[in-house]
Amino acid sequence: MASTLQIGLLLSLALLAPALAASLERGLIFNLDTGELCLQSAQCKSGCCQRDSGLSLARCVPKAAELQDCSPKSLYGVYYKCPCESGLTCDADRSIVGSITNSDFGICRDKNDVAR
Numbered sequence: 001m002a003s004t005l006q007i008g009l010l011l012s013l014a015l016l017a018p019a020l021a022a023s024l025e026r027g028l029i030f031n032l033d034t035g036e037l038c039l040q041s042a043q044c045k046s047g048c049c050q051r052d053s054g055l056s057l058a059r060c061v062p063k064a065a066e067l068q069d070c071s072p073k074s075l076y077g078v079y080y081k082c083p084c085e086s087g088l089t090c091d092a093d094r095s096i097v098g099s100i101t102n103s104d105f106g107i108c109r110d111k112n113d114v115a116r
Contacts, residue, residue, distance in 0.1 A: 032060045040077035048082035064088075070108045084108035 030043050037057055038049035044060035051058040058078050063085045064070040070090040071081040084090050085108070092106025 034060050034062060036060050038078075041079070042077065046082075048079060049077060050079045050082050052080070064090075064108045066108050066110060068108050069105055071105055081105050087111060 032038055032044050034044075034046060036044075036059060038044050038060050039058065041047055041049040043049060046060055046062045048061055048063050049058045050061045061082055064082045065085055066088055068084075069081045070084045070088075070092070071079045072090045072092055072094060073083050080103070087110070088108040089111045090106045091109045092104050094104055
């Protein structure tokens with residue numbers, strides 16, 4: 001027979017599971033809305049976690065629209081300028097130093113216009 005401790009543990013898990021699922025759905029760790037604090041872009045609904053300076057807190061913000069400042073996609077997951085929305089490309093001068101310092105900013109342009 002199951003001990004009282006085991007039954008209590010199972011009951012606790014059964015009660016906590018829906019609460020944990022609801023918290024993830026609401027966006028405590030992932031699926032964060034614009035303006036919420038983030039550590040990585042993967043946490044944001046928009047796909048961009050941005051900070052204003054090296055000492056500021058990062059927040060979820062929308063991706064850059066056409067003709068806005070942008071950063072090429074980065075391995076870091078946090079940007080000073082967000083990557084472009086879908087269908088746009090970040091027209092920036094890429095360099096090794098710029099990639100390391102996250103300072104190779106550009107302008108979002110329509111992919112079809114860049115080829116011309």
